[in-house]
Amino acid sequence: MTAIxxxxxxxxxxxxxxxxxxALEDVSIEVREGEIFGFLGPNGAGKSTMIRCLLGFLHPTSxxxxxxxxxxARDSLEIRRRVGYLPGGIALYxxxxxxxxxxxxxxxxGRESSRRRELCDRLEMGTNALRRPIRDYSRxxxxxxxxxxxxxxxxxxxxxxxxxxxxxxxxxxxFYSVLDDLKKEGRTIFFSSHILPEVERVCDRVAIIREGxxxxxxxxxALITRRxxxxxxxxxxxxxxxxxxxxxxxxxxxxxILTCLLQGDVGPFLQALGPATITDLTIRPASLxxxxxxxxxxxxxxxxxxxPPPSRDSATxxxxxxxxxLQSAPPAESASPAESAPPAEVxxxxxxxxxxx
Amino acid sequence: MNHxxxxxxxxxxxxxxxxxxxxxxxxxxxxxxIWSEFGRQFEQLMDSGLVPDQFRQMTQFGGxxxxxxxxxxxxxxxxxxxxxxxAVFTVGFTVASVAGERQRGTLEVLLARPISRRTLxxxxxxASLVFVGLAILALLSGTLVGxxxxxxxxxxxxxxxxxxxxxxxxxxxxxxxxxxxxSVTFDRLTPALAVTLAVLLxxxxxxxxxxxxxxxxxxxxxxxxxxxxxxxxLEGKLDPFHLxxxxxxxxxxxxxxxIVFPRRDLAAPT
Numbered sequence: 001m002t003a004i005x006x007x008x009x010x011x012x013x014x015x016x017x018x019x020x021x022x023a024l025e026d027v028s029i030e031v032r033e034g035e036i037f038g039f040l041g042p043n044g045a046g047k048s049t050m051i052r053c054l055l056g057f058l059h060p061t062s063x064x065x066x067x068x069x070x071x072x073a074r075d076s077l078e079i080r081r082r083v084g085y086l087p088g089g090i091a092l093y094x095x096x097x098x099x100x101x102x103x104x105x106x107x108x109x110g111r112e113s114s115r116r117r118e119l120c121d122r123l124e125m126g127t128n129a130l131r132r133p134i135r136d137y138s139r140x141x142x143x144x145x146x147x148x149x150x151x152x153x154x155x156x157x158x159x160x161x162x163x164x165x166x167x168x169x170x171x172x173x174x175f176y177s178v179l180d181d182l183k184k185e186g187r188t189i190f191f192s193s194h195i196l197p198e199v200e201r202v203c204d205r206v207a208i209i210r211e212g213x214x215x216x217x218x219x220x221x222a223l224i225t226r227r228x229x230x231x232x233x234x235x236x237x238x239x240x241x242x243x244x245x246x247x248x249x250x251x252x253x254x255x256x257i258l259t260c261l262l263q264g265d266v267g268p269f270l271q272a273l274g275p276a277t278i279t280d281l282t283i284r285p286a287s288l289x290x291x292x293x294x295x296x297x298x299x300x301x302x303x304x305x306x307x308p309p310p311s312r313d314s315a316t317x318x319x320x321x322x323x324x325x326l327q328s329a330p331p332a333e334s335a336s337p338a339e340s341a342p343p344a345e346v347x348x349x350x351x352x353x354x355x356x357x
Numbered sequence: 358m359n360h361x362x363x364x365x366x367x368x369x370x371x372x373x374x375x376x377x378x379x380x381x382x383x384x385x386x387x388x389x390x391i392w393s394e395f396g397r398q399f400e401q402l403m404d405s406g407l408v409p410d411q412f413r414q415m416t417q418f419g420g421x422x423x424x425x426x427x428x429x430x431x432x433x434x435x436x437x438x439x440x441x442x443x444a445v446f447t448v449g450f451t452v453a454s455v456a457g458e459r460q461r462g463t464l465e466v467l468l469a470r471p472i473s474r475r476t477l478x479x480x481x482x483x484a485s486l487v488f489v490g491l492a493i494l495a496l497l498s499g500t501l502v503g504x505x506x507x508x509x510x511x512x513x514x515x516x517x518x519x520x521x522x523x524x525x526x527x528x529x530x531x532x533x534x535x536x537x538x539x540s541v542t543f544d545r546l547t548p549a550l551a552v553t554l555a556v557l558l559x560x561x562x563x564x565x566x567x568x569x570x571x572x573x574x575x576x577x578x579x580x581x582x583x584x585x586x587x588x589x590x591l592e593g594k595l596d597p598f599h600l601x602x603x604x605x606x607x608x609x610x611x612x613x614x615x616i617v618f619p620r621r622d623l624a625a626p627t
Contacts, residue, residue, distance in 0.1 A: 013624070048625045057465060057623040081471035088625070091462030095369070107361045108470035149466070 003157050003188040004031035004054065006072075008063030011049050011212075023049040025212045026063065031190055031205075036183055038203035038220070039192040040292060046212040047192040048088055051161055054190075055085060068157055081109070084155035088162045088192070090146035094135035098125065098145055101134060102152060109153045116152040122174050123148060139166040147175060157188045164198055176202050196289045200224070208292060227286030228261035231269075233278055240276035245269055358480045359472050366484045370450065374488060377445050378495035384438055385430075385499025386506070392429035393507045400424035417568055426512050427591035430500055434525060434587045439496065440561065446488040447529045448553050451536035454481045455618070456549040465623065474619045478541065482611060485533040486526070493525040514591055521590045527603035528585040532557055534610030541618040581606065 011024040024046045031037040041047050052058040054067050056076025065072045067079045093101060106113035120130065123144045134142065143166040151158055164172045179189055179202050193199050199206055200220060208216040216223065228249065233240075239258055242248045247264040262269055262283065273281075402408055403424065421435065422428025433439060455478075458464035468474070497518055504513045535556050539549040560580040567577035577583040584599040 013622075052623070052625065055469065057468065059620070059622055077471050077473050080469060083469075085469040087462070087465050087469070089462070090466065092466065093463055104361070104365055105466065105470065108359070108467070108472065110361075110471070150469075 001033040002030045002066075003033045003035075004029065004037075004065065004067050004190060006050075006054075006063065006065030009050070009053060009060055009065055010062045011046075011053055011058055012061045022212050024053065024060075027209070027212070027214045028063075029207050029214065029217060031188060033188050034183065034186045035204040036179060036189040036191060036202050038199040038206035039190065039209065040194065040196070040199055040206055041192075041209040042194050045209045047209060048161055049212075050209070051085075051159055051190075051192060054159065055080060055083070082156050084150040084153065084158040086146045086150040086158075086160040086163050089165070090142065092134045092137075092142055092145060095133065097133055098130035098137070098141075099127075101145065102130070102149060105149045106152055111153055113152040115154045116148060119148045119151055119178065122178055123171060124174070140168055140171060143167055144171065147178075151178070151182070155187070157190065158182065159190045161192045162194070163191065164193070164195060172198070196292055200289075224286050226263070228263040229286050230259070230284040231262045232257060232259050232280075232282045232284075233273070234258075234280040236277040236279055238276065240273045240278070242269070242272050245272045248272075358483055359476050362467075362472065362477070362480045363484060366454075366480070367487070370446075370484075370488065373445060373450075374491065377442050377492055381439065381442050381492055381496040382499030382502070384436075384442070385433060385496040386503030388429045388433040388500055389426060389503040389507050389509045389513070392423070392426050393509060396424050396426070396429055418565065421588060425588070426504075426509060427514075427588045430513075430521075430591060431587035433500065434496070434585060435564070435582055437561075440557075443489065443492055443529050444532075444557065446485060446492060447532040448536050448550070448557060450488065451481070451485055451533045452540045452546065452549045452553055454537070455540040456543050457540075457546045459544050459623065460546050465625075468623070474541075475615055478537065478614050478618055481537060482534070482614075485537065486530060489529045489533060490522075490526050493522050493529065496525070497522055514593060517591050517593060517595075520595050521587050524585055524587070524590055524595075524600060524603075527600055527607065528581060531581055531603050531606040531610070534607045534614075538610045538614045538617070541614045541621065544624070 007028050009024055009027045010022075013021040013023055027046075027050060039047050039050065049058060053060050054065065054072055056072060056079065059073065068082050070076075070078045070082075072079065093104075096104065102113065102116055106116065120126070125141070125144055125148065129137075129141065134145065137145065143163070147160070147163055150160065164175055167175060176198075179191075182189060191199070191203060203220055205217070205219050206223060207214055234257055236256070239253055242251050242258070242260060246268045247262055247266075248269055249261045249263070251258065251260040266283075417423075417428070418432055418435070421430075421432030423432060455464065458467065468477070501510075501513070501515070501518070504510050532553070536549070536553040539552040543549040543552075560582055563576040563580035564582035567574040567580070567583075581603065584603050586594075586596065586599055589596065
């Protein structure tokens with residue numbers, strides 16, 4: 001079952017004469033029911049545009065999609081009835097008290113706000129705080145109000161745009177625990193963020209968007225394990241010979257210290273170290289940040305260097321319904337991570353409407 | 358209409374509404390007093406021949422007539438004080454209701470609930486109707502009280518007051534309809550306010566200029582204020598065409614908004 005499905009979702013702003021902004025380009029994703037799905041990208045990448053298309057605030061230029069089996073173009077009202085939404089940088093009615101706001105927004109759903117008390121307790125919005133006018137709230141308190149109003153009616157699907165912005169670390173942990181519980185209860189969460197450790201902590205799968213195009217969609221674990229790990233080793237005598245070893249790249253030698261990047265199976269690397277005298281070895285595990293930077297960093301795919309090789313998973317990624325870039329990668333390439341597949345974005349671009357021959 | 362949203366609007370505007378209604382009632386109560394105290398003297402002055410005819414034209418500001426009670430009440434309706442007080446709702450509330458909420462970012466919190474844009478608009482329009490209706494009622498009530506206190510009720514043809522209320526409501530609802538149309542068209546408050554004020558001020562200017570300067574009276578039919586005829590209504594000479602025309606403007610504004618608003622992209626607030 002899918003909670004969200006988009007097919008070729010495209011959104012352009014502006015007019016041809018003035019200059020069009022391609023906010024979203026041919027984005028196809030599937031979000032499964034019951035998962036926490038991270039939608040990653042820096043500011044301006046198209047995350048909020050995607051969310052606003054899903055909720056009917058924006059009308060897609062082409063393509064379409066479904067949320068909870070309702071068409072995003074035709075059934076926006078029914079979608080909003082079943083969804084909880086936290087806008088990025090939420091604005092609230094400053095003249096109301098917290099309690100009044102939650103009651104007002106809850107009544108607009110026409111059903112009981114069954115989770116309000118629990119959420120207020122867990123996010124430490126006590127009675128005294130809720131009695132104060134919102135204009136007196138700090139940024140973190142406003143964000144907590146945003147989270148509570150989005151989840152208080154126990155929606156089947158929560159769409160949260162940068163939900164932990166402004167929360168202190170303790171409240172972030174409390175919020176993650178709320179998400180964990182929602183997931184256990186079978187709720188689906190679509191989560192946009194540019195805070196990578198947060199996405200790594202809470203999400204099951206992640207999509208990465210760059211300049212409006214989907215460049216990756218994978219299980220978090222698979223995305224991370226395919227990344228290159230940073231290796232630093234100290235040796236005595238002659239340095240180990242790592243040239244040509246499978247998965248090893250970017251070898252640098254400085255004053256008895258060798259650094260390199262290691263990808264995939266660690267066996268050939270350890271074998272190659274055999275004859276050398278190693279005094280210290282550090283392998284820093286890959287993080288989502290590494291994965292993300294491969295798509296975005298100056299040395300990344302889009303800097304024209306090495307593309308991220310597709311994994312076995314990514315040969316037929318379960319949620320990537322319409323991203324031929326990763327879908328179409330042949331199994332032979334994906335079986336050999338060291339070999340480079342076409343860059344994800346480049347192939348995605350080939351499938352875009354403007355790049356078709 | 359969404360009842361929860363409607364009640365919220367009423368609650369948010371209740372203090373403002375009370376102040377505007379009190380001010381309009383006070384203003385309306387002054388018209389019979391002013392006429393009683395000065396109107397007849399003005400009439401005698403005009404008839405004496407001491408004052409040039411051009412000055413007589415000045416007593417007919419905005420289509421009223423300071424020398425007659427009905428005319429004085431008409432001046433009370435079109436006087437800048439009444440127009441400004443009514444503009445609190447016909448311009449201020451309406452323009453801020455969509456464009457203002459867009460600019461502040463609260464509109465998307467509201468529209469994240471299961472409320473269609475047409476329902477939202479319908480609720481705002483109904484709220485505008487209630488505010489304008491109550492405000493004009495307060496103005497007429499004040500006039501009645503003033504007339505009663507100065508023993509002028511016999512000269513005021515009270516059976517015609519409901520028609521005058523309807524005429525006043527239609528005029529100001531027409532401005533509210535234009536303001537709501539502008540409000541759903543723009544993402545920011547300033548252009549919506551500018552368009553609405555331009556229409557209101559041009560309309561006012563045409564009517565007042567035409568009433569004071571005979572050579573410019575051809576401008577008056579282009580003003581919505583021209584179709585507010587308190588003096589004629591109080592004298593029992595209601596022209597249904599005026600009501601039809603104002604109703605047409607309202608309906609056109611509503612149709613425009615109901616087409617444009619649901620089709621608009623609501624991009625993230627900046």
